[in-house]
Amino acid sequence: MRTRTKALVLVPLVAVLAGCATPGPQDALVEARRLAPQGGELTLATDEAARRERESAVARALAEPLDAQGAWRVALLNSPALQALIAQSWAAQATVVQSGRLPNPRLALERLTRGDETEIGRVLSFGLLELLALPWRAGQAERAAEAARLQLAADVLRVGAQVRQQWVRAVAAQQLAQYHEQVRDAAQASAELARRMQAVGNYSRLQRDREQAFYADATAQLARARQAAVAEREALVRLLGLSPQQASSLRLPDRLPDLPGEPRPAQQVADAAKRERVDLRLAQRRLAAADAQRTLARWTSLTDIELGVVRNSETHQPTQRGFELELTLPLFDAGQARRAGASAEAIAALNQVHQVQIEATSTLRERYAAYRTAYDLARHFRDEVVPLRQRIVDEMLLRYNGMLGSVFELLAESRTHIGSVIGAIEAQRDFWLADAALDAAILGVPAEGASLLTQAPAAGGASPAGH
Amino acid sequence: MTTRRLFLGGAALAGAATVARSALAALPEPASRTDTNTAAPLAPAQGRPYRPVVTLNGWSLPFRLRNGWKEFHLVAEPVVRELAPGMNAQLWGYNGSSPGPTIEVVEGDKVRIFVTNRLPEHHAVHWHGQRLPNGMDGVGGLTQPHIPPGKTFVYEFEARRPGTFMYHPHADEMVQMAMGMMGFWVTHPREPRRVPGYVECDRDFVFLLNAFDIEPGSATPKVNTMLDFNLWCFNSRVFPGIDPLVVRRGDRVRIRIGNLTMTNHPIHLHGHEFVVAGTDGGWTNPASRWPEVTVDVAVGQMRAVEFVADEPGDWALHCHKSHHTMNAMGHDVPTMIGVDHREVVQRIQKLVPDYMVMGERGMADMGEMEMPLPDNTLPMMSGQGPFGPVEMGGMFTVLKVREGLARNDYRDPGPYAHPAGTVAREWTDAAPEPQRAPGAASAAPAPLRARKPSGHNAHH
Numbered sequence: 001m002r003t004r005t006k007a008l009v010l011v012p013l014v015a016v017l018a019g020c021a022t023p024g025p026q027d028a029l030v031e032a033r034r035l036a037p038q039g040g041e042l043t044l045a046t047d048e049a050a051r052r053e054r055e056s057a058v059a060r061a062l063a064e065p066l067d068a069q070g071a072w073r074v075a076l077l078n079s080p081a082l083q084a085l086i087a088q089s090w091a092a093q094a095t096v097v098q099s100g101r102l103p104n105p106r107l108a109l110e111r112l113t114r115g116d117e118t119e120i121g122r123v124l125s126f127g128l129l130e131l132l133a134l135p136w137r138a139g140q141a142e143r144a145a146e147a148a149r150l151q152l153a154a155d156v157l158r159v160g161a162q163v164r165q166q167w168v169r170a171v172a173a174q175q176l177a178q179y180h181e182q183v184r185d186a187a188q189a190s191a192e193l194a195r196r197m198q199a200v201g202n203y204s205r206l207q208r209d210r211e212q213a214f215y216a217d218a219t220a221q222l223a224r225a226r227q228a229a230v231a232e233r234e235a236l237v238r239l240l241g242l243s244p245q246q247a248s249s250l251r252l253p254d255r256l257p258d259l260p261g262e263p264r265p266a267q268q269v270a271d272a273a274k275r276e277r278v279d280l281r282l283a284q285r286r287l288a289a290a291d292a293q294r295t296l297a298r299w300t301s302l303t304d305i306e307l308g309v310v311r312n313s314e315t316h317q318p319t320q321r322g323f324e325l326e327l328t329l330p331l332f333d334a335g336q337a338r339r340a341g342a343s344a345e346a347i348a349a350l351n352q353v354h355q356v357q358i359e360a361t362s363t364l365r366e367r368y369a370a371y372r373t374a375y376d377l378a379r380h381f382r383d384e385v386v387p388l389r390q391r392i393v394d395e396m397l398l399r400y401n402g403m404l405g406s407v408f409e410l411l412a413e414s415r416t417h418i419g420s421v422i423g424a425i426e427a428q429r430d431f432w433l434a435d436a437a438l439d440a441a442i443l444g445v446p447a448e449g450a451s452l453l454t455q456a457p458a459a460g461g462a463s464p465a466g467h
Numbered sequence: 468m469t470t471r472r473l474f475l476g477g478a479a480l481a482g483a484a485t486v487a488r489s490a491l492a493a494l495p496e497p498a499s500r501t502d503t504n505t506a507a508p509l510a511p512a513q514g515r516p517y518r519p520v521v522t523l524n525g526w527s528l529p530f531r532l533r534n535g536w537k538e539f540h541l542v543a544e545p546v547v548r549e550l551a552p553g554m555n556a557q558l559w560g561y562n563g564s565s566p567g568p569t570i571e572v573v574e575g576d577k578v579r580i581f582v583t584n585r586l587p588e589h590h591a592v593h594w595h596g597q598r599l600p601n602g603m604d605g606v607g608g609l610t611q612p613h614i615p616p617g618k619t620f621v622y623e624f625e626a627r628r629p630g631t632f633m634y635h636p637h638a639d640e641m642v643q644m645a646m647g648m649m650g651f652w653v654t655h656p657r658e659p660r661r662v663p664g665y666v667e668c669d670r671d672f673v674f675l676l677n678a679f680d681i682e683p684g685s686a687t688p689k690v691n692t693m694l695d696f697n698l699w700c701f702n703s704r705v706f707p708g709i710d711p712l713v714v715r716r717g718d719r720v721r722i723r724i725g726n727l728t729m730t731n732h733p734i735h736l737h738g739h740e741f742v743v744a745g746t747d748g749g750w751t752n753p754a755s756r757w758p759e760v761t762v763d764v765a766v767g768q769m770r771a772v773e774f775v776a777d778e779p780g781d782w783a784l785h786c787h788k789s790h791h792t793m794n795a796m797g798h799d800v801p802t803m804i805g806v807d808h809r810e811v812v813q814r815i816q817k818l819v820p821d822y823m824v825m826g827e828r829g830m831a832d833m834g835e836m837e838m839p840l841p842d843n844t845l846p847m848m849s850g851q852g853p854f855g856p857v858e859m860g861g862m863f864t865v866l867k868v869r870e871g872l873a874r875n876d877y878r879d880p881g882p883y884a885h886p887a888g889t890v891a892r893e894w895t896d897a898a899p900e901p902q903r904a905p906g907a908a909s910a911a912p913a914p915l916r917a918r919k920p921s922g923h924n925a926h927h
Contacts, residue, residue, distance in 0.1 A: 193806065
């Protein structure tokens, strides 16, 4: 009877010792959902029904021209790469939860016979030290799981920044190809007119060939621009994980969103960064985990204690009961190496926190400067350069009207004007890239900055003078 | 003239000299005129009488007689001159106008000219062609100190020789002349009958030839242009802004022309022959004259031509260099004649919506169409006559010969009323068979065949 009572006591104890429940896929996503840009539905599709539902949601999203927000939604729903990330993180979280549990108790049974005597030995044993350290181990596992969740959130946000930037590149490249087409049209009109001029004897071969050369250059530039549009679009298709059929129904808006009326103030950006940084939180979690590990190592590195409950039955003999204690003697390994290792890890983690802090503030400063420069450049192109070039075309038309300038000069100015529009689109693209990079920096996620240091190519090609 | 006042205000701010009124108290009040109409001839109120000249789109400077001296007051200053309706030029001139007012004196007059400099730089006036003391010749640095901004100098000399002269700067001369500083001078003979070669005329017109290079859309001449001017003027006016020369049929007419541009001008009169009766060197010997319909006026020269206006009508008077009867034009605009623009037009209009084809058939479109042009820019050619567009600009005007005008009437009588049957007209009957050279089968032009020289075995 006593044994039975003991066994009954053991059941809830086992349940308690089994500790935290195994994480499901949705638990793995908590942090990523909290930080991800609003409007996204982040799930791991685990069965066929979920996959089908996902596909129809993507089809609905692709029915309209896809804006940046829509691209993000489609990526969340659809990207196999993202799904793989979620699943891997789920697996990682399951592993760390595993490490927070007690090793199962061992039951040893023996049955020995001598003549008609039978001896049955039962030993139920478990690690006493591990049991005593259970609260620390559970805390440690929880910290590791949280780090894994944060890591997933960081990965998801990184993909989010990539998607947003790639959407910007794809829309801009498509828009640029249209304007390169206009440059080509202007050059083609010049070349055609020059051809006819030569045909009736008004132009020399040299004069005609110069116009033809602009046309030839413009054609080459158009081919490059068209290829760029294809390449950027396909990069977006890969990020969104679109099937061939989905890819063929993907439509992008005709133009990039307008610049915001005012740039974000520096203070607002700094405040947002203090609240949200994933990289800093991740580093702090790792530091906490390393510290806890160091504390635990002080206990567990020295020895190991195994406690067993023994019950031996022998024929014709009363049952033998007792305990068995097994100790590891720290004769050859007193655990110094393990303690030193844990200390070193903790020091490394502390320094990593400092490094992340330094990088976070510096990157934010750089990204914000890039954001402001990109904003000012885009506005300068929109408010100064393009209207100025338009006025030059208008004045050139007046000069053409007065026979003070030729149609070729007019067309050359028109090419330069379109070139300035191309510059404006590139500046607008760079602004939105810098905007996404700034958002990534606020969240503490790696992303490419916009390269503002290279000058936009003079897409007009020809100098209008010299006819 | 609001514009002029504004302009002068700006110029004063920019450092142009201003002259205190009290400093001018002893000087004759300077007359000023910004009107571009031809002023009525100014009969002398004092002094020896003479038959005054008519300055085309200009005026004669009033004088005062004091202690036996004829006193004039020239003020060198920035001016705004309308070259033709639709274009104002920012020039330098005298007494509100460019060119400055005509100075008329009589042979033997003692002439005192005050010159006040309201330009931003120094100045000196040369009395071109005159016999005078060397120190009065007006060559800055050589014969006199320059007139600094804000100062007044006085020139005194006797008008010794009757004839046709001009005055112009001889200090920073190229710039000041490119800016429009110059004026006419006439010394009337004291006893006309005693001057060999001189006869009194019923109408005596004077004007200077001058040229500017003003970028279309701007207003100030480019002072460093050497030869490639784009506005060719009679007295700083261009067609259709030049007044007609109105004469009574049977009048003896004299036209005196001085050239202060950088090139020669063959001035051509329709419908009459004339003789060169005088130059800035004096009156020519009548026995040396021969009839002409065109007189070439070289740079720095004056020519006085005379004729009897006996053919009624509207007779063109113009420089015979055809591009001098054009306003600003693009010298590098290619010839578009004969170039088929079909389809290309639509393509260009997609890029430049207001583009229109011009020059496909020639440039006459330009004279007919009113197209928007750069600000302050005259069409290359324009002007409407009673029969259609005149398609002219620059150095072009009309001698209007009419019956029965009053002696001093210079008002524009309007277009000539041609007697019936005296205007070229369309021939609507069958055209007469043209005479052809023997063997010439067709009048069609031979196709253009150009061949490159092909080296050693070429035999042409």
